[in-house]
Amino acid sequence: MLNKLSQIILKFPISVMTIILLITAYFFHYAFLSEQRLIVDFSLEQMFPESDPEKDSYQSFIDEFNREDDKILLVYDCDNPTSRKNISRIAELTEMMELDIDGIEGVISLSSIGDGDYFSEDLTDEEWNTQVEKLLQHPIYPNLIISSDGKTGSLLIDLENDVIGQDARTRVVNQLETVMNKVNWEWHEAGIPVLRTRYIQFMNQERAVFLPISFLVAMSVLLFIFRQIKSILIPLIAISTTLIWVAGIMAHFEISINVVSYLTFNLLMIIGASNAIHLLMKYHEGLSLGLSQRDSLERVIQKIGGALFLTSFTTAVGFCSLGFTNIKVTQQFGLLVGFGVILMFILTIIIMPIILNYIRPPNNEHIDRLIRGGQFLAADRLNTWNQKHPRSIITISGILFIVALFGLFKIDYNASVLEDLKPGNPLYDDLQYVEQKMGGTLPLEVIIDTKSENGSLQPQFLSKILNYKEMILKTPEINTAVTPGDYLMLANEEWGDGIRQLPNSLNDALSFTVDFDRVQALLNEDYSKTRISCRISDLPFDRGMQIREDILLAGHKLFGENIDINVTGSTLLALSTGRHLVKNLTTSFFIAFIIIFLSIVFLFRSFRLSLLAILPNIIPLMIAGGLMGYLGIKLRPSTAMTFSIALGIAVDNTIHFLARFRQEYKLSGDYEKAVSETLVTTGKAIISTGVILSLGFFVLYFSEFVPNHEFGLLATIIIIAAVCGSLILLPVLILQIKPTLRFKTGITNILVD
Structure with missing residues (x-):
């Protein structure tokens, strides 16, 4: 031959x-x-398996709820994030991001709390300081847009659902970087879109x-x-x-x-x-x-x-x-x-x-x-x-x-999500800094299925969900968790009886939910399922699976076996x-x-x-x-x-x-x-x-x-x-x-x- x-x-x-x-x-x-020429596509989504129970669970979550991998956290260090001058600057940056950058659905910042009225310019210094103290005791915002010690601020950016793939994310991230450079602060990036980009x-x-x-x-x-x-x-x-x-x-x-x-x-x-x-x-x-x-x-x-x-x-x-x-x-x-x-x-x-x-x-x-x-x-x-x-x-x-x-x-096969990066790498250092100041940067979702329409808005169930949240927050790697009940308490304070507590009836909860997008984002279409959105620190596989089992065990003890609970998210999928x-x-x-x-x-x-x-x-x-x-x-x-x-x-x-x-x-x-x-x-x-x-x-x-x-x-x-x-x-x-x-x-x- x-x-x-x-x-x-x-x-x-x-x-x-x-x-x-x-x-x-x-x-x-x-x-x-040619038109069919070789293309470059470095999307990390390609690394997900073709058929896998974890992927199927995550895809089911995506189909019923909003994505959880479309949040960017921009953390900034300045002399005092809650000063009048810096709140004013954050208001300008927030407005530029929302109005000038295509692909951003919304921005939560210190200046946007209460539609911008929380830190009103009409407040006296004493009232302003009182608002700062209340902010640090808020059920949602600590470790989300302000660190628990009040020394570091952040902006939580929600991307539109069509911002998928490297090109779309790069465009948004680059425009955000341009806006950030308008102030001479120390910035650190986190969030799944930033990590992937x-x-x-x-x-x-x-x-x-x-x-x-x-x-x-x-x-x-x-x-x-x-x-x-x-x-x-x-x-x-x-x-x-x-x-x-x-x-x-x-x-x-x-x-x-x-x-x-x-x-x-x-x-x-x-x-x-x-x-x-x-x-x-x-x-x-x-x-x-x-x-x-x-x-x-x-x-x-x-x-x-x-x-x-x-x-x-x-x-x-x-x-x-x-x-x-x-x-x-x-x-x-x-x-x-x-x-x-x-x-x-x-x-x-x-x-x-x-x-x-x-x-x-x-x-x-x-x-x-x-x-x-x-x-x-x-x-x-x-x-x-x-x-x-x-x-x-x-x-x-x-x-x-x-x-x-x-x-x-002696080989260890218990790898974590961020171990692909070395200390000294800007991305690694940013993520570590954000974890240190604001807690975990990776998403974790807990889905509770009541199996009945509007079941997630029943007052008794909402109360149990808040108790479940406290159990979850006892996990050292988790320091941020948001439930529909957190937002409904704020809605009741503003639109209801003026007290920060859960609505007393299903009808009140339904009326608040219809007018509150952030509550709807945590519920499925018929309100039979609710999600607890958490942020978790980088962790190895075995610890991730152990946390999942602990959350499931605590949930079944609290709700009984008639309620289905699922723990998912892009972190566990990775x-x-x-x-x-x-x-x-x-x-x-x-x-x-x-x-x-x-x-x-x-x-x-x-x-x-x-x-x-x-x-x-x-x-x-x-x-x-x-x-x-x-x-x-x-x-x-x-x-x-x-x-x-x-x-x-x-x-x-x-x-x-x-x-x-x-x-x-x-x-x-x-x-x-x-x-x-x-x-x-x-x-x-x-x-x-x-x-x-x-x-x-x-x-x-x-x-x-x-x-x-x-x-x-x-x-x-x-x-x-x-x-x-x-x-x-x-x-x-x-x-x-x-x-x-x-x-x-x-x-x-x-x-x-």
Whole structure:
């Protein structure tokens, strides 16, 4: 198969390249110039699972009530938020926000209390101070628009329901920032819309920084290894062509560049550079044996092509395993990159030999430096060291295995919502400041269903709801909760008997509700259900689930079993989604592991050899997992995803080693000679690809975005450990066990040999 492919490629190079060029031009136009072009959509809503009880519960809440993820809290520090001067300034800002910014439904501020009459300019200083004291005892406003100590103020902004998606939110947030800058106060932002907007902006900034860095790292390593500009340009052509094809495919299937898929091009670039190193090494090796340029290129396609196909297949399996998750964007990312890896192999094995065939081959001095020079003395030294210290290598590997195993039991998978951000990040610092001054910033909703029309406005039920609220506020993480009863007491004070207490009858409650939008926002259409809107601090999954259980237990004790209670909100949904994704990714990892292992068994026709091959790839994964336990790195979606991806990439080294070892053993029939020859030839390419892969991932270590930082760290550790496993542990195991090798004709012989 590969023999025929090499003949077609080198016999009809112009025709083949013309076809590739035409397809590339089509994909380029479709992806970047057409109406269906590739779009960028970093909406975090895409991360919600396709089918999940938590999502269904949240969607049911959204359908019956107003959204709870459309509130922005702007906290400000000034000399005195309740002074006449500052109340006047807040009134001006409130008016500008409500009138000048499209997408804002309403603003609650210190100046808007009682339609602006609470802090009337006609008040005497004594009356003003009395109003301030009453404000701090108010059932709703403390920790909402004024801190409990009265030293910090805030504006609560309610967005219109159609402000959905990154573009709409960014427009509103930017306009709010313009208004805030009109006064010289210290501002801090919070709320789900701000969190989503700034989070995505932060991801975009990271993408703009690390994509070029990954590219420069890959090109720099190629230049260092081959010392020729053409050794950069030729792989670059193949990689760029593949990326254009992938972009065109993404546009065709309406796959956006999103919160997950933005890594696609970084990963494919690094993998493509790795493929190029193996191909160029094999090409120079053929020239060093005295083969002609054409014969050397045919040898490249026939020999390295099979190994590259196997490594591309295993890498693709690692990515495609993400298709078993329950989140659409993660499924798309896994399948897309998996397909992209196979596409990268096909285009690399076609484009690079064609271009190499048309340029002058490197001189003998350059070939000798690359193949026999001192640039890769590490491979020769490893060969010598392996022969001298086999027992030490096996002992050290066993110790690492045991130590890593203990570390695995220390892994914490109890992640929180805001742990993706590092201290020092403006968004993180803002949210922490707001939590410190005003309490929790994340929404939590408690829904109580009376199962009867107007049941939520019965005086007895309203009284129980206020008692339930007090029970909920005993939770340390919750310091703000609002019920319909809170607003109805204010309505009764203003429109009823003048006393701040609940209405005495259902009719009074109904009449107040009809004229009071804020009460209606906390009730469903027929007033059979009510909601208690809370704000909760950032918390881990386990604590979130415990709080939910405590709230449900307290509610059932208070109302009895005839009343249905549900605790939901975007906070619990985010926590549940993260835990759900971790479980899915763990399952996908084991699926990928099994598929890769069975593939190696099938291709090398030796179960014992396959066990030896997989062991050097298990230990790196265990080392990374053990370090997670010892360093306190939590098992979150980003770290769980690392293992599936890194397994597929790391096992490539083993396949290249075994493929070359099999060839050498077939020639000599001697295990030691075959291992030595493999180390000093393919070992050099494995070291080179290990360098380019580890550096490509390591640049993410410097990311301020925790998922990228941890992904870069763990992937780098796995890649380096896998290189060591393939070049140190695997040769020693082969020499100690001497597995039987079978040589048969057919597909396995074509691919492996």
